[in-house]
Structure formats: structure tokens, C-alpha cells
Amino acid sequence: MSPISSDDSRTAPQLNPEVVEFENGRGRVLVSRLYPAMISGLVIGSIGFFAISVDEPWLFPSLGPTVFIQAVTPSASGARFWNTIVGHAIGLVAGFVALFAFAAQNTPAVMSAEILSIHRVAATALAVSVTVGLQSVLNAQHPPAAATTMLVTLGGLKPNWSTVYIVSIGVLLAAAFGVIVRICHPAILRERQW
Structure with missing residues (x-):
């Protein structure tokens, strides 16, 4: 007997339930694919263009995963305003404290020098641990903040x-x-209708 069943319900890929139907019935839009992609680019682009207009470098790598979480998983706790602000603040402070605690600020930056010192490894391990721990205590879990803390401890x-x-x-x-x-995410709007 073939391992592939003729029962399509078990073998066919299932569509994400976040589907919006137009009232006129002409088609369906897979919101879980289109909205997050478009809005992520729009948000990152807006921050970048705003930063350029005032000549400030406000765009940095940790914002990519932050925007990703907000656009792709809008109901997740990590997408909330509180989690974003407090999570990154914890990551930044933990990175600074760990960096100075191990005197790693005087060692070469990892990416530019292509050298990883024991001081930076220790600072990074401590900073990530403190970031995760404090985020849990303050109910402010925001995974991209671990990238912020690592950008500090590794010299970025x-x-x-x-x-x-x-x-x-x-x-x-x-x-x-x-x-x-x-607020504008179609999946959230759909949840409110129920």
C-alpha cells in the first residue's frame, strides 16, 4: 500500500485561517502572507526615511525582528508596545552593564575585527541571561531585545x-x-468582529 493517502484532508496543505473574503465574492486574499510583508517593509522604510530626514541613524538590526513579530504575530505578547519598549531597554542596559563588568568595551568589536575575545563571550552570556530573566520578571518578553544586548556586547x-x-x-x-x-491588522480586525 502506498504511504501517500488519497484522503486530501491529510495530505493537502491547509490554508492559514487568517483569510479575508471580499463581500463581492471575487476572490480571497491570504492576509497572513500579504499584509505582514507589505507592512513590514513600509514600517522599516518609514523609520529609515524619517531617520535620514533628520540625519540620525535610528535604524539598527534589532528593529527587523521587532517589526516582524508585530506584523506576523500581532496577538503575541512580544508584539505589544510595553514588551517592545521595556524589552529593548532591558537588553540595552544589560548589554552595557555586562560589557563593563567584564571590561569587554576595550576589546575589538567582533564583526569588524573578526576576533572574539573571552571578555566579549562572558559579557554576552551574562547580558543575554539577564535580558531573558528580567523580561520574564517584568512580563516584557521581546526576543529581538536579545539581539540588541548582543549588538552592545559584541561591539556592533x-x-x-x-x-x-x-x-x-x-x-x-x-x-x-x-x-x-x-490595530489595523486584518486578523485582529476579524477577531473583533466575532
Whole structure:
């Protein structure tokens, strides 16, 4: 007997339930595929263009996964405004504290120097641990914040007040756009109709 069943319900890929039907019945749009992709690019582009217009580097790598969570999983706790702001703040502070605790700020930045020191490894391990722990305690889980803490401890972001300013404004913009993304998300709108 063939391992492939003729029962389509077991072998056919199932469509995501987040489907919106137009009232005129002309077609269906897979919201779970189109909205997140379009809105993610729009949000990142908006932050970037706004940053360019004021000559500030408010766009940094951790914002990509932040926007991803907000657009793809809008109901997840990590997509909330609180989680975004507090999560990244914890990551940034934990990164700075761990960096100075192990005197890693004086070692070469990992990506530019292509050298990984024991100081940076120790600082990174501590910072990620503290980030995860404090996020759990404060109910502010936001996985992209672990990337923020690693950007600090591995040397991608300099340990200075300018970095605090850049990260704070970038995160604030992403969190604010995230509120709009979540409110307007078709899956959320559909849930409210029920």
C-alpha cells in the first residue's frame, strides 16, 4: 500500500485561517502572507526615511525582528508596545552593564575585527541571561531585545550615550508603528468582529 493517502484532508496543505473574503465574492486574499510583508517593509522604510530626514541613524538590526513579530504575530505578547519598549531597554542596559563588568568595551568589536575575545563571550552570556530573566520578571518578553544586548556586547553598538539615544528613538518609533500595525491588522480586525 502506498504511504501517500488519497484522503486530501491529510495530505493537502491547509490554508492559514487568517483569510479575508471580499463581500463581492471575487476572490480571497491570504492576509497572513500579504499584509505582514507589505507592512513590514513600509514600517522599516518609514523609520529609515524619517531617520535620514533628520540625519540620525535610528535604524539598527534589532528593529527587523521587532517589526516582524508585530506584523506576523500581532496577538503575541512580544508584539505589544510595553514588551517592545521595556524589552529593548532591558537588553540595552544589560548589554552595557555586562560589557563593563567584564571590561569587554576595550576589546575589538567582533564583526569588524573578526576576533572574539573571552571578555566579549562572558559579557554576552551574562547580558543575554539577564535580558531573558528580567523580561520574564517584568512580563516584557521581546526576543529581538536579545539581539540588541548582543549588538552592545559584541561591539556592533558603542557603549555611549549616543547609542542610548539612537536605540531609544528607533525602538520608540518601531513600538509606535507597531501599535498601528496591530490595530489595523486584518486578523485582529476579524477577531473583533466575532
